[in-house]
Amino acid sequence: MSAVSLNVSLLVAQTSLTLHGLQQLSDHRLLFFFLFLSNFLFALCSDGLILVVILTHHSLHKPMYVFVAALLLNSLLCGCAIYPRLLWELLWESGSVLLTVSACAGQAWVIYAAGGSAFMLLAAMAFDRYVAICRPMRYAAVVSPRAVAALLLFCWLLPAALVGSIVLLAARQPLCHSNISRIYCDVYSLNKLSCSGKAMQMTEVLALFISVVIVVLPAAFVLFSYSSILYVCLCRIRGSSGKALRTCLPHLLVFLNYSACTAVELLQRRLQAADQPASSVLTSVVIIVAQSVLNPVVYGLNMSAITGYIRRLLGSRKTE
Template sequence: MSAAALNFSLFVAQTSLTLDGLQQLSDHRLLFFFLFLMAYVFALCSDGLVLVVICTRHSLHKPMYVFVAALLLNSLLGGFAIYPRLLWELLWESGSVLVTLSACACQVWVVYTVGGSAFMLLTAMAFDRYVAICRPMRYAALVSPRTVKAVLLFCWLLPATMVLIIVLLAVCQPLCRSNINRLYCDVYSLNRLSCGGNAAQMSDVFAIFISIATVLLPVIFVLFSYSSILYVSLCRTRGSSSKALRTCLPHLLVFLNYSACTAVELLQRRLQGADQTASSVLTSVLVVLVPTVLNPVVYGLNMSAITGYIRRLLGSRKTE
């Protein structure tokens, strides 16, 4: 290892940051602990159950359900990056929490990679439904098993690489502050800790570029896909159009869920100052809780194929 790399590693390991978000929840710490615990346990059980059903049922080994399984697995990885440490801090910590810059950077990389991958996977789902409903004769050729594997790899590798670059830009800047008014680390807060200069401006510009590439462009494509699906469905018979719309409904609800949470997060971080701690903490709570609880409910209750297998699975266990 070179001397420069060694110095960088020591700098990252020895720099400590303070997460002040826990102080805002101190008066109701146990209440939030049980709230987050129930949400996390619910996500683990429900997402895990749907994943088991999709993996064990050969009839569900189709691109649509493969993308659903990938999205739920993606959600579990994101929850693992936030929930265990947050639950520990709510139970045992009484004030601000000290974290190393390296741990904060790792959390930022995982959380933002998972967020970007979620939008990419939702885009892949929209493309799958668009081809199945609007171009059914070409579905087998356009959505082949090889294509699905390549798309899944792309959906994870592209956000991971882009987020890694922005995280490295953020942690390489000289820091003039060390307090983050959040429950967890995020890129915006890391950039606000820096002393400014060209590096900070470059990091902000690259963050906007990543948001466009992994959020805005997928949103535009998803809206175009579902608009085309709606148009084609309205032109068909009532029975076939209602079936197509029911198939797309779970994906659309999850897409709206992610989009709303991301919009609230971006607007809150960009429009409000660093001193508004209460709103920052409230936003971070909602962004953590809402997708965790709603996504498995949407896929568990609105996809009849999965729901039917889950009922049979739970029913067989009760009769044993």
């Protein structure tokens, strides 16, 4: 009877979780604080500037730039779910970080839903470029404003619903452990805290299925679309094909960025040893930095239309 009561008390006690990742950064706390702060401010300013340029210039109200704005807004949402609390803990706290299960689940939901939405938005961009280059006569009819709005809602709502279901299942399970060796919460770590082996395995299977739906299938569609675009461009005149391929280059760079970060995340999660939290923390730092820095740089420097308006905007402010 005492053993049963002890197990019950353990289950009840796990109402808060501990992020041990910051312990790995404690020796260089201020260095990482200024690193993350500079990245966050850069993402806010650069993404915000590109969003303002796209929203305020009618010539950029085209499907390609609308999807770019949606992807940057998605990236800002993910950054706002990670950076503020991380910066606060680095500056004022020491050692491990305590947070409630609901707060951890909420952060994991935002991060993973935003990640799934990013892949689906990249698939929508690939579809837009495919129709524009391979089926130009049907572009206005296929990629209409109504179709773009429907694609945006689909790219945001489907990952939010699917990831929300898996996060809810992981958070509602009885927890026997409370330590997460990361600097932010993720679904895999939250599920690993469960006491129920069968429920944990079912949640992992469902998570794998959801990953296929919102990550693998969109990634496969992106590869198929750009392969078709490359084939069509190779069959055309060199000048026109080169211009068409240049419009696809920023999307491909961002796609490679997301794919590399996701692959590293998945491999690290599956191969991580319980006694090696440093590798998990390093992966978290690399993913945060890469996601927040590369996207605005790619779209700000490799899309001539956006770059031209940014230069005019900054130039006019300097003259004032």
